[in-house]
Amino acid sequence: xxxxxxxxxxxxxxAGHRHNIGFMAVARIATRHAIGPWKTRFQGHFxxxxxxxxxVMLLRPNTYMNESGRSVGEAMRFFxxxxxxxxxxxxxxxxxxxxxxxxxxxxxAGNNGIRSISGHLGPDYMRVRLGIGxxxxxxxxxxxxxxxxxxxxxxxxxxxLDAVADATPRLVDGDTAGFMTAVAQKxxxxxPTQDKEARTDGV
Numbered sequence: 001x002x003x004x005x006x007x008x009x010x011x012x013x014x015a016g017h018r019h020n021i022g023f024m025a026v027a028r029i030a031t032r033h034a035i036g037p038w039k040t041r042f043q044g045h046f047x048x049x050x051x052x053x054x055x056v057m058l059l060r061p062n063t064y065m066n067e068s069g070r071s072v073g074e075a076m077r078f079f080x081x082x083x084x085x086x087x088x089x090x091x092x093x094x095x096x097x098x099x100x101x102x103x104x105x106x107x108x109a110g111n112n113g114i115r116s117i118s119g120h121l122g123p124d125y126m127r128v129r130l131g132i133g134x135x136x137x138x139x140x141x142x143x144x145x146x147x148x149x150x151x152x153x154x155x156x157x158x159x160x161l162d163a164v165a166d167a168t169p170r171l172v173d174g175d176t177a178g179f180m181t182a183v184a185q186k187x188x189x190x191x192p193t194q195d196k197e198a199r200t201d202g203v
Contacts (some may be wrong), residue, residue, distance in 0.1 A: 095131025
């Protein structure tokens with residue numbers, strides 16, 4: 001049994017922000033695999049179903065990004081899950097737009113949602129890092145992250161989220177390499193403009 005969490009900020013004014021791509025990914029997984037209905041639970045939106053032979057639960061915290069750990073911690077404790085059962089989808093400023101990486105453990109790299117979850121539960125859970133690119137200058141970071149995808153980016157994001165959702169059963173089965181390969185083959189990332197792995201700007 002896996003808990004798949006998408007990070008973002010609640011409310012229509014935030015819905016299209018780059019910071020909300022975790023919300024978008026988990027919502028697309030639910031749609032592509034007919035998981036639902038969504039319910040208000042664990043200080044967020046929650047639904048459950050199956051991916052192949054595996055039971056999964058999907059959660060989008062409504063606590064705002066900086067307090068994501070409250071919602072995720074409540075769900076983890078209720079279902080008595082281990083950190084190995086948790087997968088978090090989130091935006092990654094220092095991966096080029098359209099690139100995806102999966103890692104387990106490590107620091108928050110400036111992502112306050114990850115920092116909150118790790119503060120409540122510890123760091124040893126899987127993260128699906130969805131690259132939104134860096135604007136190039138620190139003073140532009142907040143506007144970039146809390147801004148909508150451009151028109152050209154939206155076209156790629158739609159196909160990218162489909163690829164992520166279609167490959168998620170591999171991820172749930174523990175085949176992280178197969179998951180990343182399947183996404184890359186179905187929806188190759190655009191040519192990167194910047195790809196920093198050492199993020200220092202917190203949003």
